[in-house]
Structure formats: structure tokens, C-alpha cells
Amino acid sequence: MLLIILLLAGGMVFAQTPDGAAAFKQHCAICHTGTADSRAPAPESFRGRSPESLVTIMVSGAMRLQSSRVSGPERRAIAEYLTGKKIGYDVAGASAGRCSSNPKFNFSSGPVWNGWGPTTANARFQNATQAGLTPEQLPALKFKWAIGFPDATSAWSQPAVAGGRVFVGSHNGTVFSLDAKTGCTYWTFGAAGGVRTGMMVAPKDGGGFAVYFGSTSATVYAVDAETGAQLWSRKVDDHPLARTSSTPVVYQDRVYIGVASYEEVPGASPEYACCTFRGSLVALDSKTGAIAWKTYTSPEPKAYGKSSAGATLWGPSGAGIWSSPTVDAKRGSIYAATGNTYSPPQLSTSDAVIAFEMKTGAVKWINQVTPEDVFVSGCRPNSDNANCRDKPGPDFDFGNSPILVTNAKGKDMIVIGQKSGVGYAMDPDQGKTIWQYRAGRGSSLGGMEWGSAADGQNAYFPVSDISLPNPGGLHAVNLITGERSWFAPPRPPKCGENVRGCNGAQSAAVTVIPGAVFSGANDGVLRAFSTKDGSLLWEYDTNREFPTVNGVPAQGASMIGPGPAIVGGMLFFNSGYAGYGGRPGNAFIALGLD
Numbered sequence: 001m002l003l004i005i006l007l008l009a010g011g012m013v014f015a016q017t018p019d020g021a022a023a024f025k026q027h028c029a030i031c032h033t034g035t036a037d038s039r040a041p042a043p044e045s046f047r048g049r050s051p052e053s054l055v056t057i058m059v060s061g062a063m064r065l066q067s068s069r070v071s072g073p074e075r076r077a078i079a080e081y082l083t084g085k086k087i088g089y090d091v092a093g094a095s096a097g098r099c100s101s102n103p104k105f106n107f108s109s110g111p112v113w114n115g116w117g118p119t120t121a122n123a124r125f126q127n128a129t130q131a132g133l134t135p136e137q138l139p140a141l142k143f144k145w146a147i148g149f150p151d152a153t154s155a156w157s158q159p160a161v162a163g164g165r166v167f168v169g170s171h172n173g174t175v176f177s178l179d180a181k182t183g184c185t186y187w188t189f190g191a192a193g194g195v196r197t198g199m200m201v202a203p204k205d206g207g208g209f210a211v212y213f214g215s216t217s218a219t220v221y222a223v224d225a226e227t228g229a230q231l232w233s234r235k236v237d238d239h240p241l242a243r244t245s246s247t248p249v250v251y252q253d254r255v256y257i258g259v260a261s262y263e264e265v266p267g268a269s270p271e272y273a274c275c276t277f278r279g280s281l282v283a284l285d286s287k288t289g290a291i292a293w294k295t296y297t298s299p300e301p302k303a304y305g306k307s308s309a310g311a312t313l314w315g316p317s318g319a320g321i322w323s324s325p326t327v328d329a330k331r332g333s334i335y336a337a338t339g340n341t342y343s344p345p346q347l348s349t350s351d352a353v354i355a356f357e358m359k360t361g362a363v364k365w366i367n368q369v370t371p372e373d374v375f376v377s378g379c380r381p382n383s384d385n386a387n388c389r390d391k392p393g394p395d396f397d398f399g400n401s402p403i404l405v406t407n408a409k410g411k412d413m414i415v416i417g418q419k420s421g422v423g424y425a426m427d428p429d430q431g432k433t434i435w436q437y438r439a440g441r442g443s444s445l446g447g448m449e450w451g452s453a454a455d456g457q458n459a460y461f462p463v464s465d466i467s468l469p470n471p472g473g474l475h476a477v478n479l480i481t482g483e484r485s486w487f488a489p490p491r492p493p494k495c496g497e498n499v500r501g502c503n504g505a506q507s508a509a510v511t512v513i514p515g516a517v518f519s520g521a522n523d524g525v526l527r528a529f530s531t532k533d534g535s536l537l538w539e540y541d542t543n544r545e546f547p548t549v550n551g552v553p554a555q556g557a558s559m560i561g562p563g564p565a566i567v568g569g570m571l572f573f574n575s576g577y578a579g580y581g582g583r584p585g586n587a588f589i590a591l592g593l594d
Helices: 020-027 051-060 072-083 135-140
Strands: 004-007 012-015 142-148 160-162 165-168 174-179 185-190 200-203 209-214 219-224 230-235 249-251 254-261 280-285 291-296 302-306 312-315 326-328 333-337 341-343 352-357 363-368 403-406 412-417 422-426 433-438 458-462 474-478 484-488 511-513 516-520 525-530 536-541 565-567 570-575 587-592
Touching: 020 072, 051 072, 135 525, 135 536, 160 200, 160 565, 174 209, 200 249, 219 254, 249 326, 280 333, 312 341, 326 403, 412 458, 422 458, 474 516, 511 565, 516 570
Parallel strands: 012 185
Antiparallel strands: 004 012, 142 587, 160 165, 165 174, 174 185, 200 209, 209 219, 219 230, 249 254, 254 280, 280 291, 302 312, 326 333, 333 352, 352 363, 403 412, 412 422, 422 433, 458 474, 474 484, 511 516, 516 525, 525 536, 565 570, 570 587
16 A cells, blocks of 8 residues: 655645655566566566556556556656656656645535535436536537646546536546636645546535545545544445446435446456455444445355366356446435446346445345346357357446435335446336337447436437447437437437447437536537437537647547536536547546636
8 A cells, every 4th residue: 555645734635756666566577577488578578668558558448457556656657667767747647737725624515516416316417506517508618727637548537616616636646626717726635546436525524524435455445624634534345346337326325336346357368266355335434434335236246167177167157247326315225336247147236227225235126137148248159158148148237326216206216227228227126127118229348338317208318329330329218108208310420431430439428407408429520419308509629639738748539438527617527538439538527627
């Protein structure tokens, strides 16, 4: 673990510079031995490379799994040690653009977007008072500021906005506290592993507020919202490939977060003992980080055979929770959506929405919408590897969070979109399906990928279908009937012809304000559509370099993952996403009204 030092005078948190040789020995030398029997490149082979290229390999390339539990400073130190060259800006991305002072944090001093969006119901609907923006004002939006995420090829964390500050995580594990108006940096914090989860701000023990988030090392953190000082951290799963991408939700004195994993990726290798990861929902004490309860979505795996390389095969496994859980205080329930099964036998809890008892974690009900979805990445037809099924599942897990919404007739329902391309409405009391709606064609990279939305009248389902011809599109579906209100076809891509990863897929989560629904696309454009008829109201092209407050070069590109946070007449959003059909970038952008 890195030593974290709080400089009270400046209110900043810095990571002590790690020793590159020691970090390489700890994390890499077991494979990169330089001996004849090693298939990994020898250390000296990297001397001609740039350190930036090695960081890219570690954050989004061939070594991303092995580096998932390595901190940003350690990755930087390893790259500089191996190449003998320095990277030109600091690892926290905060050597420039510091705020001149650090005023007391006041959560209630202004409008708020908190958590996945923007309340614990996860509807991604911001009311008019909090949004401070109307459809008529959209043409007046202007670029205000941007920061560049350091050592990053993806911008992937949902920001939280409160007390005039923006809290956002990054690919290399740096968490930023920024001034909402100017983008200057109040403090940074370095987590072990990347921070893909969104941020949630909530009261902390002894007064004041904390920011809660998780990392790709399956560690949950609480840091002081005013200073960035670490209050606690808690490892929530010991599996070597466990991770958190689930934005935590804080309710009363508990922090709820889902646990997923990277194990689906190596599972196709006959040399890998596939698979042993068990998805779970974890409740933590918000004061101490102690685990109050942990409910697994998969039973303890058992050995059932051998792979073609002689590795022991284990199952069942999988059913990770990728998205933010949703609070239903009236019913005392927490809802979470699960991923696919990795290894047989098939689970009844995969590709499902599950209701958990809030106090104990007991399962109230399960609605599995896609059975027999046993899948690992990279399997080829007619493979002799026993990890690969003769009829692999479609990989239709849930990336969406459940949305708790009340329709125009006063009926509560859970609305959610699935990678199958189907949107569902479910009864929160018993979990039964009320209606379902086909929006996309569905694929392993998502019919509906990261996030749908609802405003009380309609559910809004953005279509990814990123690996299929002519992807994209946005559907509005009446909450009462489950029938289409309107459809906005995908727009012509603006990222250029014959550009890899340039298409109209709408993989990113959508955000709604009264009268407008915002959808970022893989072509790097954020668009707003009328909630009345789906007509295009406004668009903003991010396919360019941005001037940045923090001095780190920032490039806009594909928009995949979280959607914009709309607060007080401003839009805060990410641009750039490497892998999974996207184009790399590292920009965090703020637009606003004059």
C-alpha cells in the first residue's frame, strides 16, 4: 500500500512516490524474468518504449488484468523504471490548476447530483430546481472548463456534485475534488486500482461529510469531503480478480455496493482453473467500513472436471453485480441486478434482478430474465477447452441499475434495461414482470449497456448494439402500458469515415430533466432529445483536444459508461473510452450558461 500523507495546510492529499524497481519486483518480476523459459518480455526489452505506452498497456491493454490492483503511482513508477524515461506531468494530474484556498464544505449550499443518479432511486432524473436548465436554454450552453485524467485511456466514473464541488474518479485511481464553477482542484486522493465507480457524498461520523467510492482492487473507500483525508478503506472480496464498478449507495448508516470480477476474461484459457468468483452485495458500516452483511449470488464452487490442459474446473460461479444498487425505503429492500454465470451448473441468480432485505441481506425475491447464460470471453467454435460450452450463453447480463419509479397512476415499479436489448418493468413487492419492451437486438457488448432512465411518464432506453450494423437509437416507453411513446433513430456519426470505433451506438447512461433526455454516443457526441417526441434539441461534439485547468492533455472520444450530471445550469460529463468498441480519451468536461 502507498503511504498517504495529508498536508493540512493546503488541504491536499498526495501519494508518496513509489520505487519503480521495487514495484516491478513485487507486481511483475514473477513473469518478466528475462530467462529463456519465460514467455513474457524481458525487462530490458522495454528500454526503447515510451513510459506512456507502458502505462496504456497496464490500464487498458494486455496487462490490464494483472495491473488492476496496482495503484496509479505504482504503474507510473514501473513504466518509468523500465523505460528510463519520465512522464511530463504528475501522476495525480494536479500539479497545475490548484484552488487558491479550500473553504469549508457545505453540502446544502447548492443543488446536488449524488450517486449514480441523482437519488437512491437511480432514475437518472434531475428535477427542474436541481437542474437549473430548461430545453429552451440548451443552445446557450458553452464550454466552461475541462480537466485531463492522467495516465488514462477511458473516462469512466459518474461524478457527484454537491456544495459547489465536483467529485470524480479516474482510470489511474486518482479521485478529484474540483470547484464546480472553475474546475480548479481542491484535493486529490490516490486509490489502489482504478476508480470506475461513481461517487456518493453522505454524512460521516462526528459531523461533516464523506465521499464513498470503490476501486478495481475490490476496495471501498471513505474520504473526508472537505480535505480528502482517508477515513477508512475496506477490502470487500479476496478473489484475485474481484472488482467494484458498482456505484455505492449510502442510506442511513450503511454503504451498499455490488462486487463483480474480471474472471470472465481468462476463463477461456485451458490453463486457467475456471471459475471460482462469486458475485455479492455487501453492506458496510458507513462509520467504520466494517462489513455488516455480505450476500453471495453464487454458492461455493466445487471441482467438477479438468480442462484440456489439466487445470481443475470449478463451478458454479459468476453472477457479479456491476451496477449501483437501488434503495426502496418503503419496503425495506435493496435491489441489485446481476451478470451471467461463468461456469456450470447454471445459476438461478444470474441475469436477474434480486430484492435483498435491507437490514439482513436476506433474499426476498429473484426475477431471472435470461436462464442458461453460462459464458466466458474468448471461446471459439469447436474449442477443445472444457471451459468453453458447446452452446455458450448470449452474455446478456445487466449493466443497468434497477430504477425505482412511480408511474402516472401511482403504481411503484422497477424499470431496467438489459444487454439483450429488452427493457423490463417489475413489481417491487413480488418481482413479477409487469411488461417488457424490445428496444435493441442484443449482443454480448450490449443491447442496452450502462443506464436507462425514467421521469414518471416514460422509461428511456438507449440502444448500444455496438458490435452490430447500424447501432444506436433511443426509445421512450410509456410506464403504464409498456408501449412505445416515440423512437429517435441513431444520428449519423460525427467522428469521421472509416475510423475504427466510430459509430452511433448509444452505450452510455442517459440523463433526464423536464423536457429533455441526454444521451452520449460512441461517436463522441452528447445529444439532447425532446421528451415529448424524440426530436433533436441540441448536440455537443467532443471529438477534439480540450484546454485543461490541470494542464494534463485531454482528448474527447467515445462516450460509454456514465451519463452527464446536470446541476445548477451546468453539465458535467466524461468523454473517451478505450476497448469494447470504443475510442480512447481522457476528458472531463463542464458546460454551463453565462
